[in-house]
Structure formats: C-alpha cells, structure tokens
Amino acid sequence: MRQVLSGLIDLAARPQQRPQEGPQGQTLNRQLYNELRGAILNGALAPGRRLPSSRELARQLELSRNTVSGVIDQLAMEGYLQVAQGRRPVVAAARPALLRGKPAASGASRAPPLSHWAKRLQKAHWPAVDEGPPRPFQPGLGDAREFPHELWARCLRRAARMAPRRGTQAVNSPPLQAALLKYLVEHRGVRAEARQVIVVPSAQAAIELIARVVLNANDLAWLESPGYSGAAAALEAAGARIVGVPLDASGITIGDRSERPRLIFVTPSHQYPTGRLMPVSRRHELLAFAERAGAIIVEDDYDSEFHYEGRPVAALQGLDESGGVFYVGTFSKSTFADIRLGYVVVPEAYVEIFERAQRHSGQLAALPVQDALAEFIDDGHFAAHIRKMTRLYGERRDRLAHVLKAAAGDFLSVAPPSGGMQLLAYLPRHLDDRDVACRLQHAGITVRSLSHHFTGRIADRGLFLGFAAWNDVEIDTGADMMREALRRLLR
Amino acid sequence: MRQVLSGLIDLAARPQQRPQEGPQGQTLNRQLYNELRGAILNGALAPGRRLPSSRELARQLELSRNTVSGVIDQLAMEGYLQVAQGRRPVVAAARPALLRGKPAASGASRAPPLSHWAKRLQKAHWPAVDEGPPRPFQPGLGDAREFPHELWARCLRRAARMAPRRGTQAVNSPPLQAALLKYLVEHRGVRAEARQVIVVPSAQAAIELIARVVLNANDLAWLESPGYSGAAAALEAAGARIVGVPLDASGITIGDRSERPRLIFVTPSHQYPTGRLMPVSRRHELLAFAERAGAIIVEDDYDSEFHYEGRPVAALQGLDESGGVFYVGTFSKSTFADIRLGYVVVPEAYVEIFERAQRHSGQLAALPVQDALAEFIDDGHFAAHIRKMTRLYGERRDRLAHVLKAAAGDFLSVAPPSGGMQLLAYLPRHLDDRDVACRLQHAGITVRSLSHHFTGRIADRGLFLGFAAWNDVEIDTGADMMREALRRLLR
Numbered sequence: 001m002r003q004v005l006s007g008l009i010d011l012a013a014r015p016q017q018r019p020q021e022g023p024q025g026q027t028l029n030r031q032l033y034n035e036l037r038g039a040i041l042n043g044a045l046a047p048g049r050r051l052p053s054s055r056e057l058a059r060q061l062e063l064s065r066n067t068v069s070g071v072i073d074q075l076a077m078e079g080y081l082q083v084a085q086g087r088r089p090v091v092a093a094a095r096p097a098l099l100r101g102k103p104a105a106s107g108a109s110r111a112p113p114l115s116h117w118a119k120r121l122q123k124a125h126w127p128a129v130d131e132g133p134p135r136p137f138q139p140g141l142g143d144a145r146e147f148p149h150e151l152w153a154r155c156l157r158r159a160a161r162m163a164p165r166r167g168t169q170a171v172n173s174p175p176l177q178a179a180l181l182k183y184l185v186e187h188r189g190v191r192a193e194a195r196q197v198i199v200v201p202s203a204q205a206a207i208e209l210i211a212r213v214v215l216n217a218n219d220l221a222w223l224e225s226p227g228y229s230g231a232a233a234a235l236e237a238a239g240a241r242i243v244g245v246p247l248d249a250s251g252i253t254i255g256d257r258s259e260r261p262r263l264i265f266v267t268p269s270h271q272y273p274t275g276r277l278m279p280v281s282r283r284h285e286l287l288a289f290a291e292r293a294g295a296i297i298v299e300d301d302y303d304s305e306f307h308y309e310g311r312p313v314a315a316l317q318g319l320d321e322s323g324g325v326f327y328v329g330t331f332s333k334s335t336f337a338d339i340r341l342g343y344v345v346v347p348e349a350y351v352e353i354f355e356r357a358q359r360h361s362g363q364l365a366a367l368p369v370q371d372a373l374a375e376f377i378d379d380g381h382f383a384a385h386i387r388k389m390t391r392l393y394g395e396r397r398d399r400l401a402h403v404l405k406a407a408a409g410d411f412l413s414v415a416p417p418s419g420g421m422q423l424l425a426y427l428p429r430h431l432d433d434r435d436v437a438c439r440l441q442h443a444g445i446t447v448r449s450l451s452h453h454f455t456g457r458i459a460d461r462g463l464f465l466g467f468a469a470w471n472d473v474e475i476d477t478g479a480d481m482m483r484e485a486l487r488r489l490l491r
Numbered sequence: 492m493r494q495v496l497s498g499l500i501d502l503a504a505r506p507q508q509r510p511q512e513g514p515q516g517q518t519l520n521r522q523l524y525n526e527l528r529g530a531i532l533n534g535a536l537a538p539g540r541r542l543p544s545s546r547e548l549a550r551q552l553e554l555s556r557n558t559v560s561g562v563i564d565q566l567a568m569e570g571y572l573q574v575a576q577g578r579r580p581v582v583a584a585a586r587p588a589l590l591r592g593k594p595a596a597s598g599a600s601r602a603p604p605l606s607h608w609a610k611r612l613q614k615a616h617w618p619a620v621d622e623g624p625p626r627p628f629q630p631g632l633g634d635a636r637e638f639p640h641e642l643w644a645r646c647l648r649r650a651a652r653m654a655p656r657r658g659t660q661a662v663n664s665p666p667l668q669a670a671l672l673k674y675l676v677e678h679r680g681v682r683a684e685a686r687q688v689i690v691v692p693s694a695q696a697a698i699e700l701i702a703r704v705v706l707n708a709n710d711l712a713w714l715e716s717p718g719y720s721g722a723a724a725a726l727e728a729a730g731a732r733i734v735g736v737p738l739d740a741s742g743i744t745i746g747d748r749s750e751r752p753r754l755i756f757v758t759p760s761h762q763y764p765t766g767r768l769m770p771v772s773r774r775h776e777l778l779a780f781a782e783r784a785g786a787i788i789v790e791d792d793y794d795s796e797f798h799y800e801g802r803p804v805a806a807l808q809g810l811d812e813s814g815g816v817f818y819v820g821t822f823s824k825s826t827f828a829d830i831r832l833g834y835v836v837v838p839e840a841y842v843e844i845f846e847r848a849q850r851h852s853g854q855l856a857a858l859p860v861q862d863a864l865a866e867f868i869d870d871g872h873f874a875a876h877i878r879k880m881t882r883l884y885g886e887r888r889d890r891l892a893h894v895l896k897a898a899a900g901d902f903l904s905v906a907p908p909s910g911g912m913q914l915l916a917y918l919p920r921h922l923d924d925r926d927v928a929c930r931l932q933h934a935g936i937t938v939r940s941l942s943h944h945f946t947g948r949i950a951d952r953g954l955f956l957g958f959a960a961w962n963d964v965e966i967d968t969g970a971d972m973m974r975e976a977l978r979r980l981l982r
Contacts, residue, residue, distance in 0.1 A: 339857055
C-alpha cells in the first residue's frame with residue numbers, strides 16, 4: 001500500500017516514520033488511516049490539496065471502496081479532510097506551521113515548571129530513587145522468596161472469581177477490614193471498629209494521607225530524631241514545620257517543651273532506627289501531652305510483626321482514650337514488598353473524611369488483592385507465615401550481628417534489636433557515616449547512614465543494615481565485602 | 492482463669508470488657524497478659540499494688556510458672572509492672588488518672604480539626620459518597636459481569652507465581668508499560684516511550700498527581716464547562732483558581748481569552764458529558780495556545796475504548812510537539828471497576844518527578860496486578876474484551892435511547908453518543924435537573940444532573956445516564972421506573 005500511496009502523495013517531505021505507522025498487525029483500514037493522517041500532519045499532503053475520489057483511491061490501492069470511504073469519513077470527522085457531496089476530499093487547514101520542522105515530541109523543548117510540592121520532593125532525602133535489584137543490606141525489605149506465593153496465588157484466583165458477585169462500591173474491602181482488625185486486636189492490642197481500617201497502597205501513603213487531612217502549611221509537626229525519613233518527607237511536602245525531638249532510652253523526650261505541635265510521629269514499639277521501646281509510663285505521658293496540646297499522634301508500627309524476645313509490645317493506639325491516635329502499618333514487610341498494601345486505623349470521627357480523601361486522591365488498593373488477603377489471613381496463612389519468618393529472621397539477625405562483629409567489631413558496635421528487620425551498628429563519632437555508606441555503596445553493599453535519620457543535630461554515627469531479606473550465604477558474602485571495603489577505608 | 496483472677500484483683504472497678512480480652516482462640520499466656528494489663532489500665536490494679544509472686548500466681552491460676560513469668564517479664568518490659576530480684580512485682584505508676592472515668596475511645600470526645608485541603612474535599616461535589624450497590628443508570632460503570640474473570644484469575648495466578656523472580660524495585664511494571672503503550676500507539680495514536688507510562692490506582696489519582704506536581708495555590712486552571720467534576724475537585728484541592736470555559740460544537744472555546752492558565756483539562760475525543768468531538772483544527776489551536784501560555788494540557792481519554800460509529804478519534808497527545816500534554820486513561824471502565832488501575836502518559840521531562848511523587852504519595856498499584864494485566868493485554872484478551880463490549884454497549888446505548896424516547900420523549904431530548912458508556916438527555920430549561928435527579932434517586936434510579944457538571948454559568952439542563960452496566964431487562968425496568976417517577980413529577 002505504501003508504494004501506491006507514495007506515488008499519490010509527495011513523500012519526499014515525509015520525516016521519519018512514526019511508531020503508529022508500522023504496518024505489523026494493522027488492518028488495511030488502519031494502515032490507510034495512519035498513512036493519510038501522517039502525510040497530512042507532516043505536511044506531505046498540504047492544506048488545500050485535493051485527494052482522488054474514494055472510488056479512484058480504492059482502485060489504485062486495491063482496497064474495497066467501503067474501506068476507503070470509511071477512512072475518509074473518519075478523517076473528515078476528525079477535521080483532517082473536508083468533504084462535500086460529489087466533490088473530491090480536500091486536506092483541511094490544520095495549522096501545519098506548528099508541526100513542520102520540529103523534532104518529535106521529546107519534552108526537551110520545554111523545561112518542566114514544577115509546583116512547590118514537587119520541588120520539595122525533589123530535594124527530600126526520601127524516597128530514594130529506584131536502586132535496581134536490591135542488594136545486601138538494604139533496610140526495609142523482607143525475603144519475598146520465602147513467601148508462600150502458590151497459596152497466595154490461589155487466594156488471588158478465588159478473589160478474582162468472586163469479583164462479579166461483589167456488588168458494592170466500597171473502597172476498603174469489608175472482609176479485609178474485619179480480618180486485619182481481628183489480627184491487630186489479638187496481636188497488637190488495637191481497639192477499633194472494622195470501618196476505621198483504611199487500606200492504602202503503602203504505609204507511606206497512610207502517612208501522606210494523614211498529613212494532608214490534618215495539617216496546614218506551617219503547622220508544627222514533631223518527629224523522633226533520629227527517625228523515619230519517609231515521615232519527614234511526607235510532613236515537609238504537606239508544608240509542615242518539622243522539629244526533630246531527641247530520644248532518650250524510652251523514646252521521644254517531651255520534657256517541659258512549651259511548643260504545641262499539631263502532629264507527633266512516633267514508632268513507640270520499636271523505634272526507627274534505634275529499636276528502642278517506649279515504656280507505658282512514657283506512652284501515657286505522650287498521650288496526655290498530645291491531648292493537652294491538641295495534637296494527633298501517628299503511631300507507625302512498621303515491622304512489629306517480627307519480635308524475637310518475648311511478645312511484641314502492645315500498641316499505643318490501644319491506650320488512647322481521646323480518639324487522637326492514627327495507627328499505621330504495612331503488609332509490604334510481613335508479606336512481600338510488591339503487594340503494595342498498607343493501612344491506617346483512624347479514629348472513628350475521621351472515617352468519612354478518609355474514605356473521601358482516598359477516593360479523591362487515588363490512595364486505594366485493588367479490591368481483588370484486598371479480598372485475597374482477607375482470605376489469606378482468615379485461613380491462618382498470614383499468622384503461619386509470620387511465625388515462620390520470625391524464626392528465620394531471628395536467625396538472620398543473629399548471623400549478621402555475629403559476622404559483623406567478626407568482620408569489623410573493633411570499630412562497629414553492634415546491638416541486635418529485639419525485633420524488626422534491621423540492625424543499627426554504631427560507628428565512632430569521628431567517622432562520617434554518610435561517607436562510609438557511600439563507599440560501601442560503590443563496593444556493592446547498600447546500607448543507610450544513621451546521620452541520614454536525624455532532623456536537626458546529628459547525635460550519633462552509625463550504619464543501618466537490613467538482615468531479613470538475605471540468606472546465610474548472602475549475609476556472609478556481604479559481610480566479607482564490607483570487611484574489605486572498610487579496611488580500604490580505614491587505611 | 493478469669494474467676495481466679497477476679498478473686499485476686501478487685502474486678503468491681505473494671506469497666507466493660509475490651510474486645511482484645513475475649514478468650515476465643517487466645518493462648519493462656521495471651522489471656523493472662525490481657526487480663527493483667529486490662530486491670531492495670533482500668534485501675535482495678537492500682538499503682539503500688541503488689542502482686543503475688545509468679546510461683547504463687549502460677550499455682551492459683553493452674554498455669555505453668557514459665558507462662559506466668561513470661562507475662563510478668565513482658566509487662567515489666569512495657570512498663571506496667573516493676574520487678575526486682577526476689578521481690579513480688581509491683582504495679583507501676585501508669586497515670587491511671589488519665590484513664591479512669593472516661594468512655595472507651597470513640598473519637599467523639601475530640602472533634603477532628605481538618606486541614607484546608609480536607610475541608611475543601613468535604614465541600615466538593617466529588618467524589619460522591621459510597622452509594623451502595625450500583626443501580627441503573629449510574630454513569631461511569633461498565634458491566635463487570637461480562638468481564639472474563641476466569642481468564643483474568645489465571646493471569647493473576649501466573650503473575651503471583653512469577654513474583655519471587657521479579658527482582659526489581661520499579662513502581663511501574665515494565666511489562667505493563669510496554670503492553671499498554673503498544674495498545675495506545677496502535678489504537679489511540681499516542682506517541683511516547685514505555686517509561687513515560689505511569690500506572691496509578693485510578694484516572695482520578697492521575698489527575699490529582701498532575702495537579703500536585705505542576706500547580707501551586709492560586710494558579711489558574713481551565714476546565715470545560717460542562718465538564719468532569721472529578722477534575723474540578725482535584726484542581727480545587729490543589730488550591731488552583733478554576734475557570735470553566737464554555738463549549739461550542741467543537742469543544743472548549745479559546746477565542747481571544749487573554750488569561751494565561753497554567754493547566755487546561757480537556758476530554759477532546761469524546762467530551763464529558765456532552766460527547767462532542769474536538770476536530771483537529773481546534774486541537775492544533777489548543778496546542779498552540781497552551782504553548783504560548785506556558786500551560787500544560789491534561790487530556791482525559793476516559794472511555795475512548797468504546798466507539799460505535801467509525802473509529803475512535805486519535806488522541807491529542809499524538810499531535811503535541813512541545814512535550815506539554817499529559818494523557819490520562821483508566822482500566823476501570825475497560826475491564827472492571829474494582830481493578831483500580833489508571834494511568835497517565837507524562838511528557839519525558841516529567842518521568843523522574845512522577846516516579847518520585849508516586850513513591851512518596853503511595854499513588855501506585857500492586858505489581859502482581861500490573862503484571863497480570865500486561866499478560867492479559869499481550870495475549871489479546873484485552874482487545875477481544877473491548878471488541879465484545881463495544882458490540883454489547885452499542886446495543887445497550889440504542890436500547891436505552893429507544894426506551895427513553897418511548898418513556899419520556901415528549902420532554903427528554905435524547906442524543907445517542909458515538910462512543911462511551913453514557914448518554915445525555917436534555918431537559919427543557921425550565922425544569923431543574925438537580926431536582927429531577929433527586930426525585931429519581933428516591934424512586935430507585937440514579938442519574939446525574941447536567942447542571943452538576945458546570946463550573947460557572949449553567950447553560951443547559953439535562954440528565955446524564957450510564958447505559959453500559961445494565962442488561963436489557965434492567966434497562967427496560969429502569970426506564971419504566973423513570974417514566975412513572977417523571978409522570979408524578981410533572982403532574
């Protein structure tokens with residue numbers, strides 16, 4: 001067809017073929033449409049140019065007259081051609097001046113002007129860009145290889161089959177709300193009704209949504225320092241003034257601060273990144289302070305499923321009597337990262353605005369996945385997986401602590417945490433942990449510097465390492481690589 | 492156990508049982524922990540109260556000493572008890588004053604102070620609250636009953652099995668980006684690289700993300716009027732000044748407006764809600780205007796998969812040479828609503844900031860679902876489903892137009908659209924379409940008023956009805972109910 005068309009229209013002026021003009025798998029109809037439209041767009045068929053009649057065109061192209069007429073009608077409808085009864089189609093004035101002599105759309109011609117929000121995001125330390133396949137000892141990852149994908153696949157399949165019978169327009173799956181709440185009540189001491197469980201694509205989404213729903217620009221927000229950078233990024237993006245509050249052995253120190261924060265972000269059961277536990281007296285002190293100050297508390301219980309000594313400490317949320325605690329959690333650590341499911345248990349008075357905000361912002365999750373997870377929990381697979389991984393991750397914690405001591409015990413001070421998926425190895429204060437992390441990165445090892453987690457004054461130096469996602473061989477090899485890199489660094 | 496504990500501690504002061512205290516399925520260990528913790532929290536075990544020794548407690552409760560010791564150690568770690576070698580445990584000073592005499596957490600005690608953003612959302616017409624199971628003729632819905640859920644379930648299952656071998660940390664599934672782009676190039680004339688395809692939970696999420704990335708407070712945004720309320724809500728929530736631009740037969744009218752909007756939101760291929768087509772001359776005019784004004788264009792191609800006469804009109808995005816068009820689409824109409832997958836093809840210069848914004852805000856989708864959809868498209872199931880539904884929806888469009896004319900043709904002016912999933916029936920201007928929609932709602936029929944879609948002056952009155960999600964019987968019954976309700980209304 002192209003040969004015939006070439007003879008018909010002046011193809012010398014045609015620039016490089018566009019992707020949609022490739023003939024593979026296209027109908028004749030679509031090919032002709034693309035050829036003619038492309039020639040009009042690139043100016044090969046100039047405005048005012050008169051085409052042959054559809055009868056003549058069909059004859060030359062050896063196509064049915066219906067096909068040709070259909071294409072011409074379509075192009076006329078879209079405004080590329082002008083047609084009139086009994087006359088040959090004419091190329092319309094389609095402002096070819098705009099089109100000719102320009103490179104194909106690349107965006108390079110216009111630097112993107114970004115919002116303040118986007119600019120703040122660009123400058124934030126979080127989220128990290130895609131670092132490619134994960135490497136030891138990137139924090140925050142579980143071992144997806146150990147997840148019972150086959151069982152999960154069956155749950156997904158059953159949920160997909162049930163989909164046509166669902167018949168609601170809920171954003172949060174009621175079966176998942178019920179199953180998750182039962183788990184949280186039993187294992188975390190959470191107190192709530194199922195409708196307070198809001199399901200979002202990640203814990204980060206939960207923090208973001210809370211920040212947007214409760215914070216205005218310049219509102220004061222407290223963070224633990226050191227603390228979770230993702231929370232800092234979300235609160236900064238919401239325009240909050242952030243103050244990093246130092247820790248003591250019991251967690252965030254309220255003392256006699258006279259500020260009145262609007263939001264307080266804490267990780268009381270297993271402080272991120274130090275692993276410290278906030279005892280109940282400090283919890284009550286914090287709750288009472290928040291109530292007096294009119295602050296809400298965001299309790300991020302990010303990896304409390306995994307506890308190696310004794311029982312996980314019950315959640316702060318269960319102690320609250322004033323309806324001011326938002327309890328945040330995630331499945332991306334307890335199942336596998338790509339599942340993209342987090343949640344927040346919101347105080348009852350916030351349920352309606354959160355559902356509205358979810359619909360509005362798109363911070364919601366595929367229903368079939370939510371329903372599949374509800375079945376996975378109800379059938380006991382979730383609890384069984386947690387039990388299995390707690391055993392495995394506990395061994396990995398011990399192994400990493402052991403090999404790190406052997407590899408660099410003279411200047412890394414390793415304290416195995418009582419729970420979670422990562423450990424903190426303190427460095428002597430004269431070593432710049434950011435520099436160490438950067439050099440390890442080049443040597444093939446991913447760690448985070450402790451400095452990176454402070455808001456305000458940097459009080460300690462150390463390396464934050466994930467141990468959960470790697471098997472024994474990977475841990476040993478990673479530790480060897482670290483030893484070599486650290487030796488070169490210290491020489 | 493409760494009986495023994497009741498003797499031990501003063502249970503008279505205990506308030507209503509908390510949910511986590513239910514004994515079903517709990518280990519003895521957990522039961523004892525909950526009983527003791529609950530008694531401390533509600534003040535039944537007052538600060539300073541000394542418990543029996545763990546040996547004595549174990550004897551009285553007929554539990555192993557290990558169990559009792561473990562629970563006491565746990566409560567001590569959490570700060571509820573004070574323990575010392577050789578002494579009986581003492582209840583710690585846990586600020587019971589805060590806890591006693593208050594109702595269980597209900598949130599009622601603290602009215603939630605909301606952000607400006609949340610307050611704007613509360614006032615917005617969109618999103619509608621959950622209206623329960625969908626009823627005829629709610630717009631925007633496809634017929635999930637006709638979706639090949641069994642085929643889809645198999646794709647999901649295969650994707651879940653492949654998950655452990657994925658090994659990247661990408662937020663957007665590369666197979667889905669490739670498969671979707673191929674479809675968009677072929678069927679919609681989109682021009683882009685696969686990495687420009689950003690996958691989010693809904694088209695609304697895409698609009699929200701664009702608004703946040705490019706708009707600052709008080710930036711000017713143009714909307715078609717009448718137009719899509721969801722876009723108005725997203726732009727308002729981003730703090731933009733919104734101006735509704737009237738339509739003529741070719742869509743949004745630029746004319747000689749001297750404003751310089753920062754963003755222009757359009758539905759050029761099938762205007763929402765009027766179904767009008769923007770011809771190519773107006774498209775070029777719009778592109779040239781946007782480039783001069785420094786505006787970006789958001790092209791929402793929301794249900795262009797379904798076209799009943801001729802071919803769907805190619806996308807505006809494919810005409811753009813300046814890198815300023817964001818092409819938005821959704822799978823929730825072409826597959827089924829609960830899949831929660833939308834997308835935006837962003838100009839190349841925006842890819843990095845969008846991926847960052849996705850990670851940050853949680854506007855991202857489960858990878859297994861993305862991968863399953865890639866397979867569903869690559870194997871031809873998607874195109875086959877679209878073909879089947881186009882035939883079916885075309886018949887339903889004709890049927891609804893026919894029965895509406897029969898039922899109320901004397902004052903409803905019905906214009907069947909050339910594509911999409913809903914039709915607009917104009918009303919005489921003296922009838923208040925909001926009132927009509929409200930009365931129909933009470934009569935069991937869901938329609939949207941045309942008035943609801945205007946930003947600024949209301950130029951027309953009508954009813955907007957979805958026809959795609961209902962079978963012949965449902966359409967006929969719905970039309971009967973409408974006729975009855977309208978008759979009562981007009982009497």
